[in-house]
Amino acid sequence: MKKIVFALAALAIISCKEEKKATGNLHIKGNVEGLTQGTLYIQKMGDSTLVPVDTINIKGNSNFESHLQIDSPEMLYLFLDRGETNSIDNNLMFFAEPGNMTINTTLASFFANAKITGSKNQKLFEDYKKIMSRFTSNQLALTEQKLRALQFNREAPSDIEKKNDENIKKKYLFAINFALNNKDHEVAPYIALADIYDANIKYLDTINKSMTPKVAQSKYGKMLTKYIADRKKIGE
Known part of the structure; x- marks a missing residue:
């Protein structure tokens, strides 16, 4: 009888652990x-x-x-x-x-x-990173050109800074448009906070106002709203 009680108790403990794990x-x-x-x-x-x-x-x-x-x-x-x-x-x-x-x-x-x-947000984030990697590669290539010019005491191409600026602008515009096009997913405010937090406040405000109610009430939606409000307070 004691063995049966012990076995039932052991099963109950295992069952409780599994139930706890599955929550x-x-x-x-x-x-x-x-x-x-x-x-x-x-x-x-x-x-x-x-x-x-x-x-x-x-x-x-x-x-x-x-x-x-x-x-x-x-x-x-x-x-x-x-x-x-x-x-x-x-x-x-x-x-x-x-x-x-x-x-x-x-x-x-x-x-x-x-x-x-x-995860739909994960799939969108992977698509986003794939395109963003192109801008990063372009920036690295331009930086390498400048370093090589310095290394061999040569003058860097005159348009290298212009190309770098254009690349940065394109990267920011892509991130902004991606967030706007995916306003119904939480990846939108995440990108705004993680990658373009220093963008002109009007662009961040546009992303913020475009979010669906569900996304606006999400963790990153609330964080973006607060971040924009804080920046506006200090006049940025």
């Missing part, structure tokens, strides 16, 4: 191919640093799973602690939103090989 409106599952030992941390941005919201220990099985509660779509970070193996390729940002998400990647190329599904 939340965001379910993340995935795999880090090649990872047999290490720790995964899901983090979010706090006041000034990243803070962990879940810890997943990997021991032999490279699959992982997490259940979280988020108030609205937001950028989260999947950080890999490789243990004895050090690498700078250990942090993966992803735009989380309520529902089911999947993150599959590899130990060898944790960031580059990541495939993330289940």
